[in-house]
Amino acid sequence: MKQMIIASTSTIHGSGYLNYLLEELTFFFKDVDTILFIPYARPGGISHDAYTKKAQEAFSEIGKKVKGIHEFTNPKEALNTAQGIFVGGGNTFVLVNQLYKNNLISTLQEVIFKGTPxxxxxxxxxxxxxxxxxxxxxxIVYPPSFKTLALVPFNINPHYLDPDPSSKHMGETRETRIQEFHAFNSQPVVGLREGSWLKVNGENIVLKGELDARIFEYNKAPYEVETGTDLSGLK
Known part of the structure; x- marks a missing residue:
């Protein structure tokens, strides 16, 4: 059974890395001693080692060890034997390209469906x-496919930002970009604001955190859902 936390961000304003999630993660990874970290997204071009160290420092606060997948000679085996998995933020295209390069997409799907947190x-x-x-x-790189894990029946837009009426920026808003996406695609999109996350247990998907989320469905007006809302029926 799937056990997942799908968070908009690792860091909220005025807080340290993963700090706002640590209480939740203490319970989520309660049966885990060592977490397998996948640092492939490399925010700002950071090295895999430096990124892993950042994750290690955060999880040490709740008594968890972290080991980077790049430290293993066989990354598939690392996934199959992992007690828990963390995939950090950065550039999504770089992350997906590396997952495909190492032939890890299907393995990652399988271990999550089997219940690895x-x-x-x-x-x-x-x-x-x-x-x-x-x-x-x-x-910045071109992965073999834009299709990924399909662990929830919709798309996600992390770091969702509302239009700022006082801004002089005349470019596209996030909402406009998602509307453009729906000109060619029909799946829903969940706009996750900073500090919000989706808690997944099996097929149950619930919005968590202090903020509402914005939902975009094909040929429908966008709408808000409150934290605590069950999104399992969003397809």
Whole structure:
């Protein structure tokens, strides 16, 4: 049975890395000693080692060890034997390209469906949807496919931002970009605001955190859902 936390971000304003989630993660990873970290998204081009160290420092606060998947000679075996998995944020295209390069997409799907606890933040959340076509990232590399894990029956837009009426920026809003996506695609999109996450237990999907989420469905007006809302029927 799937056990997942799909979070908009790893860091909220004024807080340390994963700090706002640590209480939740203490219970989520309660039966886990060592978490397998996938640092492929490399925010700002950071090295795999440096990114893993950042995750290690955060999880040490709740007594968990972290080991990077890049430290294993056989990444598939690392996934199959992992007690828990964390995929961090960064560039979604870089992350997906590396997952395909190492032939890990199907293995990652399999271990999550079997019940290995999975935490994703930002890019690590993007890959939980049907495709990564609603990411905010620049396509700096070209992965073999935009299809990813399909662990929830919709797409996700982490870091969702509402239009700022006082802004002088005349470019597209997130809502406009998602409307453009729906000109060519029909699956729903969940706009996750900073500090919000989806808690997945089996087929049950519930919005968590202090903020509402914005839902976009094909040929429908966007609408808000409150934290605590069950999104299992969103397809």
């Amino acid at each position: 999975y935490l994703g933040t930002s890019a690590g959340s993007n890959i939980c949807g049907l495709t990564i076509n609603t990411t905010n990232d620049m396509p």
